[in-house]
Amino acid sequence: MYFCTVSIFCTDPTPLIKQQAMPKITFIKPDGAQLIVDAKEGVTLMQAGIDGGINGIVAECGGCCQCATCHVYVAPDWQPRLGSVSESENAMLDNTVCDRRPESRLSCEIKVTPELDGLVVHLPVRQV
């Protein structure tokens, strides 16, 4: 049961190792504390945050757009680089614990790309 969207389709299961510089992403906690994470390209913003030790991302469903516990706020000028909000993400964002705002996104639905180097992400007070 319970399945995620397919991220990468490839017939060769050997992981590709990329040597490029990693995009730096800044997570800002509700108390203003900042943490900068070196994100792996191709992973989701949710995964980058968890790998970087960001406690404010809970991600109960593991990144399947089912639980709305990886909610983040991203400034409008960054939004065009994040990809669009799917129908699923839109429905899920209506059920976040902290208020949905125009800046609201689910971090599991955002793929880390080189264009996201310098991205600043604000965390909500609570996820559950």
Added chain:
Amino acid sequence: MTATVAIVGAGLAGFQVASVLRDQNFQGRVVLIGDEPHRPYHRPPLSKAYLLSTSDEASVAMRPDAYYADRKIEVLSSTRAVSIDRNHRKLALDNGSVIDYEHLVLAVGARNRPLHVPGYDLNGVFFLRHLDEARALRVRLHKAKQAVVVGAGFIGLEFAAAALKLQVAVTVLEVADRPMSRALSAPMSAVFAREHEKSGMRFMFNTQLKRLIEDEGRVAGVETVDGAVIEADLVLIGIGVIPNVELAATCNLEIRNGVAVDAHLATADPHISAVGDCASFPSVYADGEFVRLESVQNATDQARCVAARILGRTPLPYSAVPWFWSDQAHLKLQIAGLTMNHDQTVTRGDPESISCSVFCFRKGRLLGVETVNRPADHMAARRLIGNHTALSPAQAADESVDLKAIAAAAAAGANP
């Protein structure tokens, strides 16, 4: 406080208990015991994205390794709990050590139901629950040409959809007369049968596996009880799970298709709780009947409920609304509520399309909602069912009725 919480089972439910305890500043010792060699990882991707993609293991790990040291969560991997001494509150492990606990949480999960037909252990016959199984299956799947799936449940169909995407021919054998018959209403089963067949999946219903056919030690096909033979170089058996109740049974805790717990998820022994796939509990969504749910939602919400009790919070009975999902190719199935006892279904949207919802009622009361590619209906359903909001079959069928607005109004009424 120096109390020890011992958690047996390092799946999602066990991980969540440990994680929530530390999030809420629990000061005692937290020991998380798992029989697999891995730190806690997400199982849902294993039946599809993991099979298809190049996702490395970091992407299924729930947290990086450093998390456990930082939080002082002692993870004992490749370790099995063997017995419980309730009188002295001692948990014995297979490595010979003994843990003195104040509270013991059984998050021992379930295991795949075996199928002891001739040839079940041939090379090329797989089950799928653990990461190691998924890793071996992935290697084989990428070389396969023809797969047979035994069991048209969630795991079987997710795997079958992934195999088709890799150009592997797939035949699905099912003992019932429709897919996911244990979990879904007949109208929603029909949507999935039709759409999967359109994608090239071949179903054989009302049949069972008689034996697996061998060719030089490897599986070469299957034979059904009615004599049909299907060639296959890979067979996946997905016929459900059985709860791991043995540890609880050894110390005389009650078993009811799972470890029996009360509305607070405690066993008859107040120092022992059970959560997740192994726990059988009285559900407010099933008129108080005992149910055992295998889902991410149930694992996380039950873990939170038990952690709150261990932390000494005013105990509230477990009442989180059950929800489930299964992604099968282009079909995103979501279920809210417990629909098994329904006596009436109403479909919203076109059942001939791949976007519709089936509302399940019993004696006119809404039990649950199954949706395919209708996330907004699903989210409204979670709120309607969670708040026990009345909705008539006529309202459910009428697409001009705004479910989200009804759900929001009911929620506002419930939490003024």
